[in-house]
Amino acid sequence: MRPDKLFPYFADVTTLPGVGTRIGALLEKLAGRHVIDLLWHLPREIVDRRYRPTVRMAESGRVATLTLRVDKHLPSSDRRRPHRVICSDESGEITLIFFKGDKGYLNRVLPEGEQRLVSGRIEYYNSTPQMPHPDFIEPLSNEEAIPAVEPVYPLTAGLSAKVVFKAVHGALEKLVPLEEWLDPAYLTKHDWPSWQDAVRIAHHPEGPDDLLPTSKARQRLAYDELLANQLALALMRERIKKQAGRRFQGNGTLRQKVIQQLPFDLTGSQKEALKEIYDDMAAELRMLRLLQGDVGSGKTIVALLAMLNAVECGQQAALVAPTEILARQHYDSIRPLAQAAGIQIAVLTGRNKGKARKQTLEDLASGQTNILIGTHALFQDDVIYHDLGLAVIDEQHRFGVHQRLAISAKGKGVDTLVMTATPIPRTLTMTAYGDLDVSRLYDKPPGRKPIKTVVINKDRMEEVISAVGRKIAEGSKVYWVCPLVEESEKSDFAAAEERYADLSRRFGETRVALVHGQMKSTEKDAAMTDFVEGSAQILVATTVIEVGVNVPEASVMVIEHAENFGLAQLHQLRGRIGRGSLESTCILLRAPQLSETARERLKVISETEDGFVIAEKDLELRGAGEVLGTRQSGLPDMRLADIAHHGELMKAAYDDARLVINRDPQLESERGKNLRVLLYLFERDAAVANLRSG
Structure with missing residues (x-):
């Protein structure tokens, strides 16, 4: 049973002020249905409203908070034209712009002759400053209603930034202290705040550095999540291992x-x-x-x-x-x-x-x-x-x-x-x-030859096709991989069918086979068999050939639009060749223009065949979910930890969890009881159930 002290965190989001059924459903879609889910929904950027210039000194493009006198409303009878409000301070005039503005509402919040605090982005039109749709309009007596630094949260369709901000800050009101579950020496070593302070700090960033995964508050929260994950896995492992095994010691x-x-x-x-x-x-x-x-x-x-x-x-x-x-x-x-x-x-x-x-x-x-x-x-x-x-x-x-x-x-x-x-x-x-x-x-079986990997601009396609022709004339077999081209409407199998038709015209239909994901299993098997044992020397394919198939005569791999692949996937594809005694070449055809990340990926793949080096680089460039493909990997969804940035914390959590289970397998010590709360907090209830069932 979840401890009573956690009940406020697992209350429905509709228990928060101003959150009804409709908003609740949208918040559930965005973050989750419980108050704790909103606490895990961290801001991704900030709006700094501490810039307080006079109108004359206000810089274009910056968010500014101004003290203004409301001079005159200029409503428009044409709905296509904005309602304008002329305001000023001692240095000059600024126009507030409201498209589809409600005249009655605007007269109420901006009464002529009174002063107001107004915060929003400054723009210039014909050398005149203006502020379209200010974010905040408050009386001078209500200055604290405008946050000096405003966190900006990820959104979903139907939710405004203000609604999410209000809901998250309603959730922060529910924070209750929890007993410390981290090892005191480890906490002191990193100079981390307590859990509840870390949550508060993460939602009240003072500057861009507070949003980084390396900030103390975010590191603390990431470690909590990683430790809960590792503890749950360690408990599951202990439970499975406890189930009696049998001794298998053959005579050889x-x-x-x-x-x-x-x-x-x-x-x-x-x-x-x-x-x-x-x-x-x-x-x-x-x-x-x-x-x-x-x-x-x-x-x-x-x-x-x-x-x-x-x-x-x-x-x-x-x-x-x-x-x-x-x-x-x-x-x-x-x-x-x-x-x-x-x-x-x-x-x-x-x-x-x-x-x-x-x-x-x-x-x-x-x-x-x-x-x-x-x-x-x-x-x-x-x-x-x-x-x-x-x-x-x-x-x-x-x-x-x-x-x-x-x-x-x-x-x-x-x-x-x-x-x-x-x-x-x-x-x-x-x-x-x-x-x-x-x-x-780590090592390859003896006799395996290195694979030469070259990166070639796709403008040189004709040269590549001619080279393929020479190779098949020598008796080699060739893989030709066609990925989905992002900017095109074409699917990957349409691209593969087009390449198959082109190569069939060049080399004859019997020498080219086609495999893609839309084919029936029997058709795929027949095409593969034709490539492995029959007359086909070129296999045009989507990435379905990625894993496992062994064709010793295959010594050439051509990958079109190689820049669209992750490093690990390129490495897997390349591993289809070089399985026999022939010298093997992998040709990566790339677009003329490349992003910096794509350029780095292709550089790494052409310089090393070490899959573990490649995997580490892939993690650095693309992040954890992309590398394993979170949906199919068994990788838990991490809300606070980013494995690409928190690798060292991951290793520490792994060691910490195993040490805890070795010393206190039932989590009965003082720290053990607090760690049970951590497991419940991160909804690893099954792990606690494992404890109870022994």
Whole structure:
């Protein structure tokens, strides 16, 4: 149950003065339905009203607060012309302009012959100062009604800045002190204010520096949010780990047979990752591990050896991939190695129907199938294992946490290994996967040649097409990627179809295949198969080819409008080539004019192939939500923290949360009780429920 002291924060926004049902619905759309949501809705800029010149000295374009005498109203009978009010001080005259102004209202707030304080933006028309639609008009006795520095909040359609300002400041009236949940030494080290003072300061900025993520108040609030997030993940991790696991410590016979079949030695980081995985599997706690490996770093072989460790102990293993193409590719690459080890593997996707599907399920339930590879189909109710010991999930960000739990519920004490080929900055790994232990594959398998990356102006398209012609004449295969062009009305698949038609005219239809997101799965699979095994040498595609597909003969990648892609996406696409023995080239076609950020992105991608370096730079340039794609990443929506700016705080919160849980797993100490309040404040109620249920 949420503590009583937090009830004011979780009251509906309609309990605030001046907020009715209509405004409440708009505020809910903008920030959320509770008072606390408005406190998290921080200003993004300020209007400084401390500039108090005389009329004559008022600078054009600046916001000024003037003390004026109201001289004369000049209403207009034509609704298209403004109501004008002539005002003055001892230095000169200024005209206040009101389009569609209500004559009665304006006469009431600006009575002729009286003085008023007026605040707004100064403009000059024919050398005469004027102020269209002043923001504030107040009697001299009510000067405090005009804020010296006014915070400006993000808005939504139907809400004015004044309404949001009033609602947020109504929410600030509800602030009640809460016991400090931060470590006193850490608080002192950073010289941060208390939580409630930080909220007040964040909503009363004195200057532009107070809006920066590095200001003390904003750092404090960001750390609170990061700590709540990390604490919730740490509690979830403890709970899952508490569920009895099983010890899987195989005798190594199957693994040895597979290693003997490999045409290369395992890399140093593969051996290191396998040791961490084997140690986890041998422990009585359940394994929850993330295997991060750059494109082509050899994750699949690590996953296979982990699965064989379970099989050696008499258990089954499952490998789940996000697409049918990837699942079948895993199956094709693993099958010869599994056959050499004398074990049975099967593949199960949405394509399996009728008798074949029934037979696969029977073999699985009887234990005859040792390893099952497939798509989401593996989560279905009728997929029953004889004894599932290890679940491997490929491209984790394509699946939710719930699906991760669904597959591990298919057995007793199932170990989970999650894989991603998207290099993720360390701070983001902590945010999205803080409940997992992490292994990283840094080095590429021996024999992989570097990929030459060149950036070329799209004006040189003809040269590029000629070069592609020479490459396919030598027997190479070519990827040609067409993204959505932002300024065009065309969709990405229309752009791809146009390029496909052009290249088909040049090189013949049988030598060019097309894949885009609007095609049916069967059409996509047929085109991919034609490119992998058939006559097609050029695959024109949208970004659907991004993950996983392995074509050793593909040695050229052309990416049109490369400036429209994020760094990580360019790196993923480039990783489709350079998988065989051929020298490989990635050609980035760019627009003649580039923004500074786009120029920086293309410079980075052409200078390094290290996915982790690229990921850190991508985070710096684009921010966390963009890098992972917040909607699909499992990345929590952060209201106060910005991982790109608060990376060091993220690391501190990660360490702090783990230390707290090690020392006080039930949060029963004085600080622990205060941290429970923090979890409720950031609506991590499920984490507190985990505590109660043990």
